Amino acid sequence: MSKNWRPATQLVHGGTLRSQFGETSEAIYLTQGFVYDSSEAAEARFKGETDGFIYARYGSPTNDMFEKRMCMLEGAEDARATASGMAAVSAAILCQLKAGDHILAARALFGSCRWVVETLAPKYGIECTLIDGRDLANWEAGIRPNTKVMFLESPTNPTLEVIDIAGVAKLADQIGAKLVVDNVFATPLFQKPLELGAHVVIYSATKHIDGQGRCLGGVVLSSKEWIDENLHDYFRHTGPAMSPFNAWTLLKGIETLPLRVAQQTKNASAIADFLAEQMQVARVIYPGRADHPQADIIAKQMTGGSTLVAFELKGGKEAAFKLQNALEVIRISNNLGDAKSLITHPATTTHKNLSDEARAELGISGGTVRLSCGIEDTADLLEDFAQALSGLAN
Ligand SMILES: *Cc1c(COP(=O)(O)O)cnc(C)c1O
Numbered sequence: 001m002s003k004n005w006r007p008a009t010q011l012v013h014g015g016t017l018r019s020q021f022g023e024t025s026e027a028i029y030l031t032q033g034f035v036y037d038s039s040e041a042a043e044a045r046f047k048g049e050t051d052g053f054i055y056a057r058y059g060s061p062t063n064d065m066f067e068k069r070m071c072m073l074e075g076a077e078d079a080r081a082t083a084s085g086m087a088a089v090s091a092a093i094l095c096q097l098k099a100g101d102h103i104l105a106a107r108a109l110f111g112s113c114r115w116v117v118e119t120l121a122p123k124y125g126i127e128c129t130l131i132d133g134r135d136l137a138n139w140e141a142g143i144r145p146n147t148k149v150m151f152l153e154s155p156t157n158p159t160l161e162v163i164d165i166a167g168v169a170k171l172a173d174q175i176g177a178k179l180v181v182d183n184v185f186a187t188p189l190f191q192k193p194l195e196l197g198a199h200v201v202i203y204s205a206t207k208h209i210d211g212q213g214r215c216l217g218g219v220v221l222s223s224k225e226w227i228d229e230n231l232h233d234y235f236r237h238t239g240p241a242m243s244p245f246n247a248w249t250l251l252k253g254i255e256t257l258p259l260r261v262a263q264q265t266k267n268a269s270a271i272a273d274f275l276a277e278q279m280q281v282a283r284v285i286y287p288g289r290a291d292h293p294q295a296d297i298i299a300k301q302m303t304g305g306s307t308l309v310a311f312e313l314k315g316g317k318e319a320a321f322k323l324q325n326a327l328e329v330i331r332i333s334n335n336l337g338d339a340k341s342l343i344t345h346p347a348t349t350t351h352k353n354l355s356d357e358a359r360a361e362l363g364i365s366g367g368t369v370r371l372s373c374g375i376e377d378t379a380d381l382l383e384d385f386a387q388a389l390s391g392l393a394n
Contacts, residue, residue, distance in 0.1 A: 007073055007189060008258045015068025017061055028248040029061040058236050062244040066251050067219065073188050073254075074201060076221035078228075080235050081247055085184065085204020086112050087240035088218030092180050092202050093117065093149060095234035099125030101148040104177075106133025106163055108156035108362050111350055113182060117151060132361070133163040134294065139171050147175060153182035158346040158370035159363045160185070160285045160310045162294040165301055169197025178226070184208075184337075189261050190304035199226060207337030208307065210253040211260050215246040260339060260375050264307035267341070267373040267381055272309045274382055279394040280319065282367065285310040308336060309371045317366035319392050320345050324369070326388035329380050336372035341381055343371050 005014070019027055034053045036042035044050045053060055067079040082088040093103065093116060105117045107130035117128045131138040133152050150172045154163040165181060172179040180200040181193035187208045193201045203209060205217035220231060235241070242250075265288070272286035284291075287298050288305020313319040324332050324343055333342040334349050344350060346364050354362070373381070 005072070010072040011069065011254045011257055014072040015065045017065050026062065026065055026248060026251050028244055030244050031060065032056045056244065057239050057241045059241075060244050060247075062251070063242055063247040066242070066247040066254075069251065069254060070188070070203075070219050070221060074221045075192060075194055076201065077224040079219050079221040080227065080231055081205075081242040081250075082218040082220065082235075082240045083242050083246075084216040084240075085202070085206055085218040086116070088202040088204070088220045089113050089180075089182060090116050090120075091231060091234060091238070091240050092200050092220045093121070093151060094124075096178060096230040097121070097126050097148055100127075100146060102127040102129070102144045102146040103149045103151060104129050104131065104139065104142045104144075104147050105151040106153070106156070107131060107358075108133065108159065108161055109151075109153055110157050110182065110184070111353065113151075113153070133168070134161055136164055136167045136171070139168050143171065143175055143177075147177050150177055150179045151182075152179075153185065154191075155185045155287050155306055155308075156362075157185060158308075158310055158344070158350065158368065160287055160292075160306060160308060161363075162287065162292070162297050162302075164297050165191075165193055165196040165198055169199075172199070173197070185306065185308060186302060187257070187261050187304075187307070187337075189258060190306070191302050194221070196301055199223070205250050205253075207335075208257060208261060208264075209337075210250055211257065211337055211339055212253060213335065213338045213340065214253075215243075215249050217242050217246050217250050261304075261307060263375040264337075264373045265305050267376070267378050268307050268309050268371075269305055270378050271371065271373065271381060271385060272311075274385060275309070275311050278389055280313055280315065280389050280392045281311050282314045283312045307373050309373065311369055311371070312365060313367040313369065313392070315367065315392060317345070317347065320367055320369050322392060323388050326391050327384050328387070329376060329384040330371070336370075338372065339375045341372065341374035341376060343369060346370055 063081045071079050129142050131142045152163050169179045178199040181198040184204050200222040203219050269288050275281045276284040286309050330341040334344045
């Protein structure tokens with residue numbers, strides 16, 4: 001199978017395992033186990049002398065297709081598909097750590113990711129420091145002799161801050177630590193963390209990869225060596241495996257990823273430019289705009305803007321609620337990456353569990369709103385914003 005295919009081709013053909021029936025669309029193999037032709041064949045399979053599947057918690061054909069397709073897209077040697085994005089994050093982090101080790105992480109993290117490193121890991125004797133990841137000096141200063149994992153997401157949720165992935169990867173290499181990047185917001189199309197020097201990439205496939213709001217999923221991608229030494233046994237024995245049905249749904253989802261992300265980004269870019277001109281809006285943060293505070297890093301490490309836009313309303317929480325309630329096409333939901341445009345008020349939903357101080361550190365105020373753009377017609381989304389904003393005082 002050609003490794004030189006461009007992404008749009010990889011995502012339609014990559015990793016396909018056709019059965020003897022020659023089906024066009026990928027088959028769903030809903031099976032827990034596999035039978036062997038003989039006792040000797042079973043023995044050889046268990047010894048690893050022959051290729052093949054053993055048990056669906058370890059791997060299965062539909063999941064294998066999904067993993068191989070993701071590997072091609074990401075330029076990774078190996079991958080494991082997981083039941084959710086959080087199963088991917090927790091497995092990728094915990095599988096390589098033991099009591100006494102230290103995690104250095106950027107503080108701007110998806111809520112559950114922050115809970116895993118800040119609250120869960122310390123229960124098992126794994127230390128964690130959270131820093132403002134935008135400044136490389138903070139990463140350097142945060143390193144301890146026992147730092148084994150560095151963890152970040154970029155762009156971040158919800159304020160779309162950006163972190164210099166190559167810069168952090170270099171610091172990790174200097175001390176033999178592994179950099180894990182949550183690449184959900186960038187999508188595999190706009191940012192390639194492994195090429196930038198990261199060691200492990202994770203996705204919530206629930207987001208753009210499904211892209212149609214149907215099922216949960218996740219994936220961990222890395223070198224074959226890292227997976228063999230760290231994730232392989234952890235994955236087999238703790239059981240975060242993805243359902244084959246979800247692997248099939250996601251395989252069909254990623255066929256249209258480039259088309260959807262292109263339209264979502266076109267919509268996001270148009271809405272960001274529109275909002276930046278509105279009296280009721282104090283600030284727009286969009287990685288595709290020249291006025292993004294870290295436009296220089298974006299130019300270095302991303303090949304596209306974003307499907308998300310963050311903005312701040314002058315009227316605070318009251319204005320944010322009023323705007324969300326007045327929108328007719330754009331729906332209120334904390335999900336993202338969907339074909340439908342979704343809007344959320346982080347301070348009262350996704351980030352409500354943080355202290356006021358932690359929210360302020362992340363730049364989340366009462367007026368902060370996060371928009372995930374769908375694939376609708378751009379003009380309908382702009383008209384929806386125009387009518388909803390007209391009800392707010394200037
Ligand atoms: C959604 C999300 C996750 C968690 O994924 P689930 O599939 O919901 O478990 C992790 N990181 C980021 C950035 C996300 O957006």
